[in-house]
Amino acid sequence: MMVDIKKVTSLLQEVVGPNRVTDKKFDLIPYSRDLSPAAQKIPTHVVLPESREEIQTILKIANSHEIPVYIRGGGTSHWDAYLPQEPGIMLDMGRLNKVIEINTRDLVATVQPNCTWAKLDRELRKQGLTYLCSEAGGPAMTVGGSVMKAGGGPHSTAKFGFHGNQDIISLEMVLPNGDVVETGSAAWPSAGKFKRQCLGPDLAGMFIGAEGILGVCTELTLRVRPTTDISERLTATMKTLDDVIEFGHFINQHVGDEYMQGIYLWVAPTAPEVLFLMMDIFGYEQEIVDHRKKMIIAKINELGGEIGDRAPADDYFGRILTGLTDLFNTGVWHFFGAGSLRIDDITFLYRIWKEELIEKRGYTKAGFGGQILPRDWLAFMVTNYKEPEEWKELVKIAHEIDEITLNGPVVPYGIGGRDGLRSFVAERNTGYYRLLKTLKKTLDPKNILQRGIFIPEEELQ
Numbered sequence: 238m239m240v241d242i243k244k245v246t247s248l249l250q251e252v253v254g255p256n257r258v259t260d261k262k263f264d265l266i267p268y269s270r271d272l273s274p275a276a277q278k279i280p281t282h283v284v285l286p287e288s289r290e291e292i293q294t295i296l297k298i299a300n301s302h303e304i305p306v307y308i309r310g311g312g313t314s315h316w317d318a319y320l321p322q323e324p325g326i327m328l329d330m331g332r333l334n335k336v337i338e339i340n341t342r343d344l345v346a347t348v349q350p351n352c353t354w355a356k357l358d359r360e361l362r363k364q365g366l367t368y369l370c371s372e373a374g375g376p377a378m379t380v381g382g383s384v385m386k387a388g389g390g391p392h393s394t395a396k397f398g399f400h401g402n403q404d405i406i407s408l409e410m411v412l413p414n415g416d417v418v419e420t421g422s423a424a425w426p427s428a429g430k431f432k433r434q435c436l437g438p439d440l441a442g443m444f445i446g447a448e449g450i451l452g453v454c455t456e457l458t459l460r461v462r463p464t465t466d467i468s469e470r471l472t473a474t475m476k477t478l479d480d481v482i483e484f485g486h487f488i489n490q491h492v493g494d495e496y497m498q499g500i501y502l503w504v505a506p507t508a509p510e511v512l513f514l515m516m517d518i519f520g521y522e523q524e525i526v527d528h529r530k531k532m533i534i535a536k537i538n539e540l541g542g543e544i545g546d547r548a549p550a551d552d553y554f555g556r557i558l559t560g561l562t563d564l565f566n567t568g569v570w571h572f573f574g575a576g577s578l579r580i581d582d583i584t585f586l587y588r589i590w591k592e593e594l595i596e597k598r599g600y601t602k603a604g605f606g607g608q609i610l611p612r613d614w615l616a617f618m619v620t621n622y623k624e625p626e627e628w629k630e631l632v633k634i635a636h637e638i639d640e641i642t643l644n645g646p647v648v649p650y651g652i653g654g655r656d657g658l659r660s661f662v663a664e665r666n667t668g669y670y671r672l673l674k675t676l677k678k679t680l681d682p683k684n685i686l687q688r689g690i691f692i693p694e695e696e697l698q
Contacts, residue, residue: 244302252295265279306687354376399615424436480540495520500608593638
């Protein structure tokens with residue numbers, strides 16, 4: 238369907254004024270890419286809403302004219318999840334970036350979705366609180382973006398899992414038709430924001446990880462915690478992958494004691510037999526941290542591992558928490574062959590990386606890594622590229638590796654649009670996927686919001 242660009246521009250200007258809407262190609266091009274290897278996709282309009290009410294009105298306009306709407310937060314997505322799959326309106330959420338409230342008694346904070354983790358943490362630390370950032374993008378990433386894609390990363394995942402697993406208390410969502418819904422205890426008008434499981438089903442879980450296809454997040458409340466200035470980090474080199482697996486089970490068996498807030502496995506393509514671990518030990522009291530460190534070292538020694546210099550772990554976790562200013566010196570990063578799996582199944586992904594990627598295809602630019610989560614593992618292959626020729630080679634190889642990976646015991650991480658993992662999910666047509674399509678059709682009968690993300694348009698006809 239063709240978009241009447243000038244008419245839509247006029248309608249959007251009536252909502253937000255002329256200075257927060259553009260249809261000029263010069264302005265649109267920066268919104269056509271993110272951190273993913275997805276092909277360039279240009280919207281017809283970019284609009285910068287400042288309130289829930291403006292978003293409601295924009296969605297109603299989109300429904301009236303059957304124009305798709307796409308959501309952009311910080312632009313740091315690593316897969317094709319927030320780019321315009323068709324000509325349409327892009328919501329730049331950049332102006333909804335406030336810290337609304339910090340409740341020191343209930344230990345919760347309420348923010349708008351484009352508040353960054355750095356901004357939230359800065360305000361929390363003024364009151365002796367923090368939220369431990371866990372994604373590779375670190376403090377520059379937005380809270381809403383991390384939660385809506387159920388993000389995870391190298392810091393705090395051993396303790397807390399993906400964003401949204403246990404820290405989200407309530408969400409305020411604008412549905413595709415413009416209606417507003419609050420989840421958790423916030424859904425009961427007189428109750429307040431203190432509990433996630435409330436009033437029956439956990440509706441927050443329906444939106445977390447859905448990549449925006451079911452609603453636009455305009456506010457969220459999450460748990461926060463006291464700060465700790467104690468920092469203990471370790472590195473170790475393990476002899477075998479089986480030893481790494483046993484160590485992963487050891488950490489998970491003690492997850493109730495919160496031994497770790499970060500544990501990261503890295504294997505370089507130039508040394509595929511060298512299994513390197515970086516660890517960040519958690520605790521509020523030095524005696525507790527010392528005890529945990531002692532137990533961890535004893536387990537590594539029992540498994541025949543070798544304790545190394547802590548400096549690489551200090552550098553790595555320190556930069557994750559303070560900002561990766563040199564992140565793109567080596568090119569644009571791409572994660573593939575990625576997903577969640579049982580700790581015992583990490584061997585499956587490692588063999589694909591070593592045998593299919595390095596040995597069979599001769600691609601020696603991608604490393605193998607993973608983070609232990611509560612009771613499971615997030616693993617991936619990762620590389621970077623600078624030139625278009627490298628991009629074409631990488632996309633082809635990544636698709637082949639994803640096909641092999643997702644035929645095994647791996648749950649896909651990050652779905653996205655046509656240049657993401659969407660086709661793999663659609664091909665399997667599971668009961669879960671059919672239910673998701675039913676939810677999408679019910680909440681968004683004209684398929685306005687994030688059209689083509691997660692679910693191909695033809696499957697919603």
